[in-house]
Amino acid sequence: MMEGQPGFDPATRRAGVRRTVIILILVIAVILGLFLSQFL
Amino acid sequence: MRFGGIRNGALALAVATGALSAAAVRANPRPWQLNLPEGVTETSHAVWDLNMASFLVCVGIGIVVFGAMIIAMFRFRKSRGAVAEKWSHSTKLELVWTIVPVLILAGLAWPATKVLLQNKNTAGAQMTIKVTGYQWKWRYDYLDYEGRTVKKVGFMSSLAFSSNKVRQLDSGLSPYSVKAADGSNDYLLNVDHLLVVPVGVKIRFLVTGGDVIHSWWVPDLGWKMDAIPGLVNAAWTNISKPGIYRGQCAELCGQDHGFMPIVVKAVPKAQFEQWLAAQEDGARLDKAARTAQASIPHGPGQG
């Protein structure tokens, strides 16, 4: 009863976090890139 | 400051002030004033109606929503033995309070659109005044009147001395002591040179900024317009009653943002034409005088 459910794996979790962070950073890079392009 | 008809303008203004009819309205803000002034233009009346309509709609919604809430707070108190029910949604109800607000809002958007269209339409103006905001004063240039170009009538308008001395930190003077000619308090709402305009004439204002952004606002005319450097904004008014209408700079523009009021003096057309002619004469005389003295070197800041 105290155990987690099957398939709840720390490695999957870490990979998910990494994927989320990369996507979000790409989004930010695009937004900032638009601003940087103003200086060119 | 040596531009145009300022010196003569002051004289002519004094004459005009004396001649201003007793029927003129005075539109200062009143103590305990709760609402917008109705103003003296078609636009300001339309805006006032819109203001009241939207306010009453909000009051209506407020009565229903807060009423329901207050009833709930009394009826469903645990201390009165209320037992919680279990339901947690109702598609029908949720549809109702999505659709009904859309309809109410559309009912407000419709008149707002109409007023806006009217407000934006500067076509057919019989007169043009250029308004330039400076830190911390206004400049008014009369560009044309009834199809002809006005010759060099323009002047600076800044906070009147009577207010300026009182408003200094620790001046020891009471703001209540600053009184207009008619006895009303015009502290921080009086200027050295008033903007004189005719009543019953559609006036186009070209509003721009000389240094930073300001905003030209006289509540009785029903609108404000930002004065932005590098941009000329157009607005218009048509004042229905002679009188003195006061306003202030509305966009933060630096340390004396609170001390650059606007005073519009609306006079009957004939009187305005007289005033304008005097101004133009003054400008011509002034120019002649300067030409005659052209050989005399000017000090800095002159000319």
Add this chain to the structure above:
Amino acid sequence: MAHASTQGHHDAHHEAPSGFFRRWFMSTNHKDIGTLYLIFAGLMFFIGGAMAMVIRAELFEPGMQLVQPYFFNELTTMHALVMIFGAIMPAFVGLANWMIPLMIGAPDMALPRMNNMSFWLLPFAFTILLSSFFLPGGAPAGGWTMYPPLSIQGGDGIAFLIFFVHLSGISSIMGAINIIATILNMRAPGMDLLKMPIFVWTWLITAFLLIAVMPVLAGGVTMLLTDKYFGTSFFNAAGGGDPVLFQHVFWFFGHPEVYIMILPAFGIISEVIPTFSRKPLFGYKAMVYATASIAFLSFIVWAHHMFTTGLPLGAELFFMYATMLIAVPTGVKVFNWVTTMWGGSLTFETPMLFAVAFVILFTIGGFSGIMLALVPADFQYQDTYFVVAHFHYVLVTGAAFGIMAGVYFWLPKWSGHMYSERWGKIHFWLSVISVNVLFFPMHFLGLAGMPRRIPDYNVAFADFNMISSIGGFVFGASQLIMVGNIIYTVFFAKRKASDRVWEGAKGLEWTVPSPAPHHTFSVPPVIDDSLLAHGDVSH
């Protein structure tokens, strides 16, 4: 849920690190970082509040009595910056840190070390900002909106402000990334997205808003910086630039920012009202969709702050209609809260009192928002005290009351003790009365013609200004009661809080012991739908 408590006690063996420095400065624990955020926000609330007290004292009567006009402008500018970026936003991030892992059954935030850095950027950011008061030329005085050309006209205070914006922006973005990564990846099995508490939902959406707009603000202020120091002319009309461009960039950030400051409060209220109504939240799904619609619409309404800049007719119509449309999902939320109370079994502990006040007073702020959306009427209201009244209703009786409701609501869980209900109620009643005395007369002042950001005014505005100032002083002083109550609860209170704390409390956070042990949910909990707060969402 006995099993969860047992598990909590098991977790309690991993205690917090000993040593003050290690525990608080090197912390990677979501609870400790949440506490740090909340303490920081409280500190900033009082610094910003002190500035507001000076502003209200100067405006107590006509004439200049206390400060020079330029310093007055420094105060209004800094008051806004400190309250927005220092008090409201960090308080919500603190609540997110504390509660999101507890609510979704996660052991911690997804990126605990970045979490530490997000917080510790803030003290540095605010040291930079506040130190600008001591610069020659003083603190920035061009308003928190930083409109050029005015904002780059003064001394170097603006550079400090820009670096501050960069630092706190990085902090916010990292916080937002962390929150999104946590919510998307760290939920306990069975905690489906549509079973999450509304507070988690609102924060998820808020975090996306932050990621979308903080870089825009950073870009905008950087252009301001290069305009001032490196000879560019983005916003300089004389060099071919356009001052209005800055306003577009700023408000593209600024309007979503308003929702960044209110959506998490919506979340808190959506937790508090069902708890004290002992009834599931009405229309859970509608609440989620309404929040998402508000967030979407918040990107296409920014120019409603710029109606008087002379936008073309088409633009003014579009932004008016879009702005009015926001009233619809916002209305759905208000109606759903009221309906949640309908048929409930209500008690009025302090969090509920703040929540009820929130619903009424935030709605009043929404009403003036609808009035402001009507372009021709906005030509009168814009830049007057009517606007000041509007956004203080939204941000003080909205965002700040939401935070206060949340703090009273969760404090027993954090500290393990009950706060003093008696003093909580005294704080509430003093606050709710004085805040209306403070802000309601501002509507009248604005309508009667008083512009905002002025240090002195005509005598016609004297009466309402004096009333408003008195309300302000009482409101400011009342907040000390809350501080006293919190200190009492954390350090001195005897009455232990139960695990569930509130009779009607639902959700995972109430299944761990009070105080919440240093580590919780090291092993994911089993989700029992009937014990979640959202009610039955299956149809």
